[in-house]
Amino acid sequence: MQFRLEKRTEPSKAMLYLAPIGAVLITALVGAIIFSLIGYDGTRAVREIFVTPILNPLKWQDLAVKAAPLVIIAVGLAIGYRANVWNIGAEGQYILGGLAGTGMALLTRDFSGPWILPLMILAGAAGGMAWAVLPALLRTRLQVNEILTSLMLTYVAIQLLNYLVIGPWKDPMGFGFPQTRMFTADQMLPQIVPRTIVHLGVPIAVVVAVIAWFVMGRSVFGYQVKVVGAAPNAARYGGFSINRTIWLALLTSGALAGLAGVLEAAGTFGRMVPSFPTNYGFTAIIVAFLGRLHPIGVIFAGLAMAVTVVGGEVAQTTIQLPAAAVGIFQSMMLFFLLASDLLVRYRIKIVGRRTVEVAP
Template identity: 45%
Template sequence: MIRIQARTEPSSIMKLVSPILAIALTLIFGCILFSAIGKSPAQALHVLLIAPLADSYNIGEMFVKMGPLLLCAVGLSLCYRANMWNIGAEGQLLAGALGGSAMALYFIDSESALALPITLLAGMVSGMLWSAIPTFLKLRFNSNLILTTIMFNYIALYLLIWAVHGPLRDPQGFGFPESAMFADSTLLPTLFESSRIHLGIVFAIISAFIAWFILSKSHLGFQIRVFGADEPAARYAGFSSKKLSWFVMLFAGALAGLAGISETTGPIGQLVPNVSPGYGYSAIIVAYLGRLHPLGAIIAAMFMAVLYMGGDLAQIEMGIPVAVVSMFQGVLLFFLLACDFFINNRLAFSNQATN
């Protein structure tokens, strides 16, 4: 008889072994999957996991892809530590892209040095506003944060689509739903010649360190950790749940908003209906892969970015259909999270049937 038992202490061995075990299981699964469709497993795994880092262009692109994932995941890590189940990073990202881009279009004829900072700020404030509404609804009316944040994702998406079809549409664009290309004064500078790496990744890494500092070095962070671990104890200690909830939600909203405006003023250069291929949702996985640690999120975001790029390369170099690639990616994430389950739980073997 096999049973699942909660461990009294998280297993320190499993903490180290879990990722290795997950990768081993994924490699075995990958070999079976790719052999089954008649592709060389070694080549496929190489293209999926190593080729994305094989040259300087690809490494640059990995950072471009990683930026928005990391910004959203850092904020979410803090929220989840404080038991605030914010599923709304996607909407906050889109709100940031929308609000910030409206500002960028206002500056379309401007060469002012302040144009970019104001645009970025507008993006962050829009993201904060978008997370403030569900937070208010939860704290005031005790509404379900998961549901309201998901619904606000859709509202943000449709607001954005309305805006690119209406007020923010390029007047010279033949009616197509896109804004005009932004002026140079509101474009994020790239870090290297001939690469798309832009300031957004710098923001993301700085934000991860700020979050790490808050969480592990400040009294506020101590309160968040106590809240996550034992809510009654935190209340008994007199910590204000309201204050903490507001803090983590606004922090996450600002970062997600920054992710959105960094996409439109960065690699895209205009407001389009498809700003995000679902970064806000993928960031939930990134946050958990990073074990809700802001610095862990850096590694996790890098890993997810590699996975996404490997998916494109597998199509280009080996003609592997996107459905097979998605299956492989899904299984990899499943194994990673499933193996982490055994950090806090274990299998118990016994001869007696339990009643």
């Protein structure tokens, strides 16, 4: 007996949008089984990870703050993936955005005024964009796969971060700790909810997603991205430049990753430290696919992923679940999401094995 995949004619919208929900539910079920087998209370682990952050109002501010960078980065990645441009190095672009914003903060440390923060944000977006230039150049000039180059640049960004905070940017009053000076009040994102950690970066993430939704659905650029990704030959026949689209997709995703980086530096951290890389760039890949590469869907996917991050922190405290548990849940979620995508777009067909008799 043999099996083969047969493409469905047209998957229904219900199947397309219910598949991510099914992936999350299956992740919870399998996660409970796995953690039970390794000696933890699997049911409670799933409850702490998926339910507690939603039911506990004190955790809502954490959800908003952690979802914001995921949404911003994932929106940029979704635009690139629509064009079949596979930027895997958003983590490095996120780091460069934070570094560029920090550099601007150090340059303007002796100044004050409302113009400083916008300048830092522009520097952060430019830093992330600059880190995407090399993958775009190598892809369009030498046909080098951007997956490899963008990913390798992430580790270069980490080493650059370590060099700066240990060397020239190190705070002389920091008691020897590898960190920069604290940002001033004019260099920090304002809190939008009093007595919480919810800063201006949260509504900015929503605005970015809405603008991306409008651009992708109502502009020539959005149409160009979709056509190049779905049918390159038709795009070329229609006058769209594939190389230009690659450049635009990579620079846009890099700029948004850099924007997320500077917002984190100016909002959550308040300085640059070696622990700044938080895997947001890699986690956003899951968010982009969980949101069906749709900017509005990315908002909900970002919140769902933030639930697992915050819930993982809760589970570490309440039942001493290992820190790697969050990574396991996120990896399983991506696996089941990809599997559900396969089943939505293809059906498994059983093909009987024929027996051929050979005449003597």
